[in-house]
Amino acid sequence: MTNVLYDLPGPRARLRYRLIGVVSGLAIVALLAYIVWRFYETGQFDAVKWEQFEYTEIQKQLLDGYLTTLRAAGTAAVLALVFGALLATGRLSDHAVFRAPATLVVELFRAIPLLVLIFFAYYGPIQLNYKVGPFWPLVVGLTLYNGAVLAEIFRAGILAVAKGQSEAAYALGLRKTQAMTSILLPQAVRAMLPAIVSQVVVLLKDTALGFIIQLPELLYVGKQIGGRLPFGLPYVPSYLVVAAIYITTCGLLSWFAFWLQKRLTGGPRRRTTAKEVPLTTEMGAGMVV
Incomplete structure (x- = not known):
């Protein structure tokens, strides 16, 4: 077979x-x-290494780090989606004056490592005597890199829609913008959603790079908790707790994407209750099929 x-x-x-x-x-x-x-x-499972997680202050520190991670990831995700949509629109434009710069920006930021972008956003203003905190340099780096990647995802998803769909829209008299928003995008979103969520999950995990510029996010807090000598330097337990939080968050995000995709596609197909109509030689008065 x-x-x-x-x-x-x-x-x-x-x-x-x-x-x-x-x-x-x-x-x-x-x-x-x-x-x-x-x-x-x-001895990584000794009680003394896990004892500190029972304290309210330690739990509060982990919660604050987790909220900082979510805030950075949420802000960067929204900005990256907008930035990626703009770049994808430019790359799909019929005019070279928009298409060429958008292509250059996408290829440039995809080629630069994310950590380098974060360093540029953090140390660049410092060299110009502007004091910046670690939050926005991390967000800017995540936005530029992931926006360029999302632009390619958007472009590929739109181009994957059958060409006949756009041709039919133009035949009905719709302009390109109307055809894109009313015909192509609703179909492309269903195909793009898994890749978009996958990139957002990558963005969420990449917020751990804020540790390099001392942003008090989840990994940074985990390192501080793990470096306490009275509890036997519990680095491994701290990183296990941090990893469990990341895994749970990414799992919930993937589940939400799966649920949303089922909603967008209408869920499982239901069997129709309509009965089959047998073909006859006569339909109506004097009509023959």
């Missing part, structure tokens, strides 16, 4: 794939068990 692009696996191939999957799963479980055992052997 064959598919369009490749031969479908037979019984022996399917058995081989199952064995590979089982072996891979066992290897991953063994690796995780070894890591947990090493943590136990080195």
